[in-house]
Amino acid sequence: AQSVAQPEDQVNVAEGNPLTVKCTYSVSGNPYLFWYVQYPNRGLQFLLKYITGDNLVKGSYGFEAEFNKSQTSFHLKKPSALVSDSALYFCAVRDRAGYSTLTFGKGTMLLVSP
């Protein structure tokens, strides 16, 4: 079985400060990892994904994420937060082998204060 944990229901950060949204995963093999963002009453927007290669993945809107195999983590980061980054963020994982659909974490609400 595969699973994703987002240990923080909410992250608060001041505008201009760096932000981190945490994600850890569990798969039987090697993972494909994804981050999505959701604004209120909207669908999910794709931010970035890890497939293979460089452990630091750069994505949309200045976000990046670092794949750490030993810690089974894929934390989302941004050097300088904007108020407009306030939204619900989802991490998702899919095993490379065996029967596997995309499994989502429960989401982390990011609130950026002015």
Add this chain to the structure above:
Amino acid sequence: DGGITQSPKYLFRKEGQNVTLSCEQNLNHDAMYWYRQDPGQGLRLIYYSQIVNDFQKGDIAEGYSVSREKKESFPLTVTSAQKNPTAFYLCASSITSDRMETQYFGPGTRLLVL
């Protein structure tokens, strides 16, 4: 304007009634998916289709049905057997069902029970 459309935006269901949610994509994607989103639970897979005229159950298929008669369309019917249908329903598609492919989401339909 390419993308995924879902209609209606809001849908009201009476007790014992079947309702159908529409999902259309003009991205020429082979694979399509239906997810259910409940507060604090992330997204859960209802059904998915890898190709026209084929579909498989996801993790929470009971009380739902789908069809895939056209590549562009993947409607979801919420039947009277689904006892707790109130949720936000999201349709997604990907170029293929390959695990590394990104899933792109529609704007969602919110289903409420009268």
